[in-house]
Amino acid sequence: MGKILRVNLTRQEIKDEQLSEDVARKYIGGRGLGAKILFEELKPGVDSLGPENKMVIATGVMPGMPFAGNSRFAVCAKSPLGYAWGESLSGGYMAPKIKQAGFDAIIIEGAAKIPVWLYVNQGTAELRDASKYWGLFTADTEKSIKKELGDKDRRQTSVASIGPAGEKLVRFAAIINDLREACGRSGMGAVMGSKKLKAWVCRGNLKPSIYDQQKLNEYVRQCVGEVKKGPYIPSLHDYGTAGDTDDLNLSGRLPTKNFQRGTFEGADKITGETLVSSGFLVGRDTCWACSTNCKRVVEAKEPYEIYRELGGQEYETTAALGSFCLNDNMYAIGKANQLCNLYGLDTISTGSVVAFAMEAYEKGLITKEQTGGLEIRWGSPEVIFKLVEKIGKREDIGDTLAEGVCRAAKRIGRGAEEFALHVKGREVPMHEPRGKRNVGLMYAVGDRGACHMEWEHDDMWEPDTSLRPELGLTADYMPERGLLDHGLSKVRIAKIAADLWSMCNSLVVCVFDIYPGGGLEHTTLLGILNAATGWNMTMKEYMQVGERAIDLTRAFNAREGVTGKDDRLPKRLMEPLPDGPFAGKPLTQEMLDSMLDSYYELRGWDKKTGIPTRTKLETIGLKFVADELEKVVNLPA
Numbered sequence: 001m002g003k004i005l006r007v008n009l010t011r012q013e014i015k016d017e018q019l020s021e022d023v024a025r026k027y028i029g030g031r032g033l034g035a036k037i038l039f040e041e042l043k044p045g046v047d048s049l050g051p052e053n054k055m056v057i058a059t060g061v062m063p064g065m066p067f068a069g070n071s072r073f074a075v076c077a078k079s080p081l082g083y084a085w086g087e088s089l090s091g092g093y094m095a096p097k098i099k100q101a102g103f104d105a106i107i108i109e110g111a112a113k114i115p116v117w118l119y120v121n122q123g124t125a126e127l128r129d130a131s132k133y134w135g136l137f138t139a140d141t142e143k144s145i146k147k148e149l150g151d152k153d154r155r156q157t158s159v160a161s162i163g164p165a166g167e168k169l170v171r172f173a174a175i176i177n178d179l180r181e182a183c184g185r186s187g188m189g190a191v192m193g194s195k196k197l198k199a200w201v202c203r204g205n206l207k208p209s210i211y212d213q214q215k216l217n218e219y220v221r222q223c224v225g226e227v228k229k230g231p232y233i234p235s236l237h238d239y240g241t242a243g244d245t246d247d248l249n250l251s252g253r254l255p256t257k258n259f260q261r262g263t264f265e266g267a268d269k270i271t272g273e274t275l276v277s278s279g280f281l282v283g284r285d286t287c288w289a290c291s292t293n294c295k296r297v298v299e300a301k302e303p304y305e306i307y308r309e310l311g312g313q314e315y316e317t318t319a320a321l322g323s324f325c326l327n328d329n330m331y332a333i334g335k336a337n338q339l340c341n342l343y344g345l346d347t348i349s350t351g352s353v354v355a356f357a358m359e360a361y362e363k364g365l366i367t368k369e370q371t372g373g374l375e376i377r378w379g380s381p382e383v384i385f386k387l388v389e390k391i392g393k394r395e396d397i398g399d400t401l402a403e404g405v406c407r408a409a410k411r412i413g414r415g416a417e418e419f420a421l422h423v424k425g426r427e428v429p430m431h432e433p434r435g436k437r438n439v440g441l442m443y444a445v446g447d448r449g450a451c452h453m454e455w456e457h458d459d460m461w462e463p464d465t466s467l468r469p470e471l472g473l474t475a476d477y478m479p480e481r482g483l484l485d486h487g488l489s490k491v492r493i494a495k496i497a498a499d500l501w502s503m504c505n506s507l508v509v510c511v512f513d514i515y516p517g518g519g520l521e522h523t524t525l526l527g528i529l530n531a532a533t534g535w536n537m538t539m540k541e542y543m544q545v546g547e548r549a550i551d552l553t554r555a556f557n558a559r560e561g562v563t564g565k566d567d568r569l570p571k572r573l574m575e576p577l578p579d580g581p582f583a584g585k586p587l588t589q590e591m592l593d594s595m596l597d598s599y600y601e602l603r604g605w606d607k608k609t610g611i612p613t614r615t616k617l618e619t620i621g622l623k624f625v626a627d628e629l630e631k632v633v634n635l636p637a
């Protein structure tokens with residue numbers, strides 16, 4: 001669309017700005033564009049919950065073009081949860097709606113005096129009073145706004161809102177769009193709450209101009225065939241992302257009891273297959289234009305009322321609110337998932353915080369006096385529901401837990417930090433680094449803290465079928481693909497995969513549909529990009545866009561004082577697992593250090609500090625970043 005909408009909430013000013021083709025080509029959109037804008041516009045050290053923080057809502061170049069996975073958008077800001085860089089992505093129907101409303105991205109700055117919501121419609125925008133919606137659950141907010149607009153068709157507009165958790169500045173508050181999709185991670189809902197922005201809403205039918213429609217159509221047809229062939233796609237469709245739960249348990253890598261174990265005796269009761277066979281699953285849903293249909297639709301009256309329209313649990317939620325808390329009741333997981341959506345809470349951080357509280361209670365570090373009389377026992381669905389509510393309202397112990405495990409542990413003290421599982425302030429997702437070494441490495445170096453969505457995990461690389469010379473994945477890069485390998489060739493795969501995923505998160509497309517798990521080839525995505533824009537981008541340039549965004553977010557962190565010293569894993573994740581096939585085979589500090597060394601070298605980052613060197617920044621087209629960074633850090637040459 002070539003346009004960015006800038007909304008200043010303090011001054012109640014709205015204006016359009018040009019998105020130049022040069023910037024679009026270098027950063028594309030999503031995380032890349034968000035990083036460029038935030039690095040340039042945020043002063044180092046700003047309060048993440050103050051009006052000086054900014055929030056960038058960004059699509060990519062391609063939304064509105066109908067192929068599987070082309071349905072996501074990113075929200076970026078300085079994180080109130082993590083140490084610095086914050087980013088979250090979501091699917092559903094919002095991304096094409098932002099485009100159809102006339103914009104590639106929206107920048108939100110300042111803070112409103114009273115609650116407002118932003119209405120972007122057909123190339124124009126206005127702020128409306130949201131006082132009457134303040135305090136409502138996300139679903140009620142969405143329905144009320146649609147009613148105010150007189151919407152009949154449920155897909156006419158797309159609404160993204162915060163619930164009570166965002167309003168109360170819970171540090172892991174989510175933004176919920178289209179009733180059940182979440183920008184979950186990094187506390188972007190709290191940033192919205194701090195700005196008193198209750199919702200943003202997009203409507204319209206504008207279309208981006210396409211350079212070569214015929215060629216684009218050919219590539220889109222090609223996508224259909226490729227996605228059908230994706231090795232992971234049938235399982236995703238049939239059982240959702242939770243289809244792997246049983247396999248993870250059998251392989252001893254199902255995060256259980258706050259990462260104390262890798263196996264869970266109740267695992268078979270909560271898997272994607274059990275959702276289907278029990279009849280709890282009543283349908284499959286999808287994001288815009290995606291044939292994979294990995295979204296779960298669940299419904300129940302008993303033992304808990306669970307609503308069809310609010311969505312079902314995917315894997316991360318299944319593990320976080322299930323095995324991680326020793327809860328083997330799939331209905332309870334479904335209920336807790338919907339409660340999190342209504343309050344506007346990230347399910348991964350919530351599950352992690354609840355498990356942390358259960359362990360703290362067991363160890364006597366939290367007492368009944370602090371919990372309003374609640375006994376925080378492992379595995380109890382009622383305790384999980386109550387804690388979600390208390391966190392969402394910041395009520396008694398919920399106020400401490402709403403700070404996330406890192407800050408909560410500091411507040412509780414007396415050794416609580418030993419079992420507060422986070423990297424750079426952000427709770428660890430539901431993948432076990434002791435059974436997949438690259439997961440350990442990438443958790444440690446993650447720019448927003450531990451993240452499972454920044455590269456393809458170790459298991460997905462098959463020596464025979466995953467070779468792609470055009471991506472640099474030749475046979476000599478993948479000789480010893482063992483899960484416990486931590487050698488240079490393994491680290492190279494992590495680096496290449498991270499560049500590719502960073503590009504996916506800039507484009508912003510769903511990584512589930514894309515090679516190696518999904519069948520969609522990067523060469524096809526590149527073809528679509530060039531057909532749409534008339535560019536002649538090469539695969540090298542395509543991968544550099546991803547790499548550039550990684551260097552930029554790394555520089556953003558370095559400017560905030562977050563460097564290689566923070567590339568660490570929590571102590572518990574470096575101890576041996578007590579059970580399962582990976583028992584007694586820890587990821588040691590020595591192994592992690594050697595992987596970090598290789599990773600820094602491959603990226604052109606200084607080995608001592610982990611900061612990108614000036615040479616690297618200049619080579620990748622980020623001289624302005626080097627110049628800025630040099631003002632606050634000792635920038636390696």
Ligand code: SF4
Pocket residue numbers: 068069070071091092285286287290291292293294295510511512513
């Ligand atoms: S694979 Fe699933 S999450 Fe990804 S776009 Fe398709 S339906 Fe959405």
